[in-house]
Amino acid sequence: MKMPKRNPPDANRFRSDAPASAPSRVPSAASLLFFWPFHLLNLLTWPLGLPLKLFARVVGYPVVAGLYGAGFLAVVYGLRSQGYDLSKVHAMPERSIILDRQGEEIGRIHGEKRSLVPLDQVSENFRKAILAREDERFYKHGAFDTIGIGRALLKNIQGKKEGASTITQQLASDIFQLKAGEKRGQTLRQIDRKLLEIALAVRLESAMEKDAILGAYINQINWGRQIKGIGEASRIYFEKHPAELTLSESALLAGIVRGPDAFNPFRSIDAAINERNTTLGRMVTAGAITQAEADKAKLEPIEVRPKGRRETHESYALEQIRRELEIILEDENIELGGLTITSTIDLRIQRKGEEALDKKLREVERYSGYQHQTRTAWKALPDGKREEPEYIQGAAAVVENRTGAVLAVVGGRDADESHFNRATQASRQIGSLFKPFVYLAAFDRGLRPNTSISDGPLQPGEIKGAGNWRPHNSDGKFGGMLPISTGLVRSRNTMSVRVGNYAGIDRVQEVARMAGFATPMPDSPVSFLGSWEATPWEVASAYTIFPNDGIRYRPYLISEIKDRDGNILYPGKDEKGHPISPQLSYPAAKAGSAWSISRILNEVATHGTAASISRLGFDKPCGGKTGTTNDFKDAWFTGYTSTLTCCVWVGFDTPKKTIQGGYGSALSLPIWVDIMKTADRLGYKAGKLNSRVNLVNMELCHLSSKRATAGCREAHTNYTDQVPADIALPDNDLCPIHPARAQPVDESAVSVPAAMPVPEAQPLKAIPVEEDQDIPLRAIPVE
Template identity: 70%
Template sequence: MSILLGWPFHLVNLFTLPFPQPWRFLLRLAGYPGVIALMVLIVLGVIYGWRSQSFDLRRIHAMPERTIIYDRLGEEIGRIHGEKRSIVPLKDVSESFRKAILAREDERFYQHGAFDVIGIGRAITKNLQGKREGASTITQQLASDIFQLKRGDKGVFLRQLDRKFLEIAIAIRIEAANDKDQILEAYINQIDWGRQIKGVGEASRIYFEKHPAELTLSESALLAGIVRGPGSYNPFTSIEASERERNTTLARMVDAKVITQAEADAAKQEPIEIRPVWRRHYKESFAMDIIRRDLEIILEAEDIELGGCEIITTIDKRIQEVAEEALEKKLESVEKLSGYQHPTREAWLKIPEMERREPGYIQGATVVMENRTGGVLAVVGGRNANESRFNRATSAFRQMGSIFKPFVYLAGFDKGIKPSTPVSDGPLRPGEIKGGGTWRPRNSDGKFSGEHPASYGLIRSRNTMSVRVGDFAGVDYVAKVAEKVGFDTPMPKNPSSFLGSWEATPWEVASAYTLFPNAGKRFRPYIVSQIKDRDGNILFSTLPIAIPTAEPTSAIGVSRILEEVASSGTAASVKRLGFDKPCGAKTGTTNDFKDAWFAGFTSTLTCAVWVGFDTPKTTIQRGFGSTLALPVWVDVMKTADRLGYRAGKLNDNSGRVVTMEICQLSGKRATAGCREAGTTRTDVVTPDIALPENDY
């Protein structure tokens, strides 16, 4: 002890006192290297202890794990953020695995501190004998892995030495702040098992399709063996190498007396059975794109990065898949039409990947919403999310064409027009339309006729009649209605807007159309229903938000007309293609066939479909909404009805409206002659504006 405390004086005496006897000199000289070594260790301890303080130990237990996304039925549809990991408490891991990992990585884990002097001595001895053995404890490995201390030190001795000292210093801090079980739990959830698999939870699931609590002795030993070389010893890379490491682990367990030789022999006889590599594949979808966007708004950045959440969405995976398939099927058939003159997706896929640009082939979008909640069941923003990240469902603002006309009639009904009110289908006269100047739009068939009930103008999508209805309501009021129904872009206040010359997204169109089956109210669309943290606590929950949007009688009146559009008007192909349930719908086609639209609803769902090019151009000659978009809608809604989203009777009157049979030619109450001529129709109006019973 005196040598340790008085080493400076001894050092001075050594060189200042008379030369000592040889044996005393040698004795003193032998003691000084030990003293110097001790002082070096003290200095190193201070330096590395100080450096270790810059590492945040909270990261030990804050390991990023995947956030799992579920559809409304509990079906997993994706994983985002974090790492490929699922945190598992130590108590939920099989005893055989705990024994295996300790026997293989740190047999004396519960007997030593941050580093193991005996283990270091044993490793030095083995290495001198030409055998390879590491000396890092589990705590040291945890420190190195969490803080990525090995990065950049490969093959450089001084860097390796520096890293080792820092590793020990951090390990000492970890041991001081955590008990052994906490450290072991962090370790088994942190370590790498190859193929970007982090933690025993994911390793058990991916390799054996089971929970860590269910691991057998053989499986436990195999996983413990993989840790020694995740890239080389995992069974996906080499069954033989993983079997060899498993058997080595079993031998270590016998040596450590945690299992018997008989148990080890039995485990060695078990064949290595692993699940097929990467059985679960997640198809990238535009729905996931919206979910990611919403999470950035809902959650703090730190919560997103750490992951470990469960996200319950309104998506129905079955309908999402059908919507994707229906759109692709239709657009593939368009590209195969004789005389089709645009680039095709098939040709684009043949271009070498490094030479591909943003795809120029025909695109489309589909949005499906639940009427009574606003929940989004499916959203398709293009033909393939991997080929183009642009989400056309939410971000492509395209001219609406006739798809906007129902809202013009909604405004007209608010202002006093009835479905039976006579409106001229004749040519527009210069100056007739306020603010229109010499603008004189024609009907799509180039024909004009006399007066018809207002409802006829929507059923047959007559431009001249629709403009006159909009003019009656007033451009300012139509713009106000457009804003109320959910179109974010202000409607330009000119008469051409009555015919949908302005732009909206498929998402907006679908949301706006939900007011018709909802008797004038719509629900704010949403896709994230609930978020739970890793402990099951609810972090966020969405309640449907109803937005009163239109007068119920006006909305029901337009809805009934749209039912006739689907049964005998421009959308009559709905029935011909096999959807015979109650529905209302409207087609839309813009100038030169650049955009094709179809929007429609049943009592439960509303769906909007758009087809066109990212850079507007003619799709095909006579590329109407009824030709390009309607078939996609039918495929989606037929499947939805079959899956339980039943299409029932639309708009229960509940005493708010009455029906009356009128003559389409006179706009008056129908007579027997009208019925005989087949010119009758049923109007839905409020009792106060119903025509008198004898008004023929």
């Protein structure tokens, strides 16, 4: 039987060297679009023998799937990374530096504890050390290091913990705080963070040069103790600029980065040195230094900042500058920091003021009559039992007369022990310090220093609005008709109240307001004796009108502010591009009246209640006034030279008697002398109290202060004086007390040399030089 003829089998199908034919099944268009890598793998592996083909596909499919996953993750995390603002890399908050007028640093405020330093201003030793320690291949790889990742995987498999983050990844993580809230064991969260970190690193590498990334990184690193960046780390740990770091210091700082709290040299110098040595070894391995250089660096002793200078100390001046900055600057400038702020403070005078205040008050605490807590006793208390100190305190403010610049703000004995700034925040009764402003108001109304006024007892109803109030003088004595200047030189209460009554409460209140007292003067005659409150800052500023011929400059603490690029933010420029001066001034009083008061206050400092100035060692021209409130609760002295005005207060935060005899001349005046002697030695010279006031010759009546008449001459009450032109009386303003045959005196016949000095008020021999004390408020009936 003949079999049907069949086609012979394709022998080539069983030959390994036979050419393969393309797969018979053609994939769809959709399949090609979405799964083309798999199809490509199939196509490439089709010619292979079965075992090799299976192996290639078993390995290849997961790889292709991994690439799919990587692509998907790249898209997802790339999109997520777009939500982060890369400009934050260039906007690292840093500390603003406060300088005194000599350029010495007072302190740093705002921002983070960081000072940005350009990469080219950092020691090359440190750059090599940080790269060897953190990312040896930084300049060779991209955003992430595949070799580093592989090495880290092998180390971790071997049980050795090692990271693989590049410097760029670390920068991204720190800037955007990607680790915030992350805890151990949260594997999925850690993986998510790592992938986002890589995506951000890719963006950073595409937007910035390698040097810029490294520069940002070294300014962002955390070095423990809230220290950020190489600038602060170098300053705080070694008290030097990063450009001055030695190889040993550089390796130590680079070494402690991975554990700033554990390897902090302030905490454990041995641990820090071990990390330094490890870093030096890595630098040798990386070829950054030789073994000989490493060995030499290991022998170099480490000298970190001494313990006494490690703590940040509070400062009354710094805190007041901070307050003024909050008024001047926008919130954005404050938060970002990086400003250089030049203040008016002179640290030499600031320190002298603090030293002089504490020195005098320690002396007071040793007096036999002192019955209160001492600072030494307070400091001896255990930390847990220390409350706000109750020891005797003080304050001082020093102002430059012709500018208003504040040279010193001493708010207490120690800002670390008490933050309360008594120079600017403690309003206390000012007592007789206010009397010069009462006399100033009266001089504006025509009274003169040589006008006679009674020092006798006040009579009921004599003082408007006072009812039966009858204040006494501090010595319990009374005098007769005396020159007005004597009332201020000797601080006579009865005379001062009469002078204030003549001026009128409204006029005295206006003088106080114009002089710069922030709290309105109470509407009562007792205010003539200073039974109301002000701060040493206000008093010092107000007193500058006397050496300034009535001109007051607004007190200020900040003269210039520059941003991190050196652009001037304050005081700014006007429309024509000219710098605006922060020195704002205005006429607070008539020049002639202020000059007249200044002459009397000069006598207070030579013959009056402040006459001990020269005995204490200050022999330069000056003027001033003491003040002591009831029961010795507040002791004041405010005085000035041709250049500076200084106010000093001594007392307790809760008003109480300091010591028996705690007058302003005993407690505050010695502090003032110490400060002003130092200021004069430092160049703030106390010259003659010159004035630009024009004087005219006039003949006046002692009793009325008006132009003398023939009747005044017959009554022997006339005298010749040189009167400031701005307060000179018109020709027809004649004495009303002596009208008989009243004729203007022919002043051309009076022989008065043009340069004749104004007659000095003679010290009153019948009245002892004693301090003044104010009358208690309860002595005033309420009306």
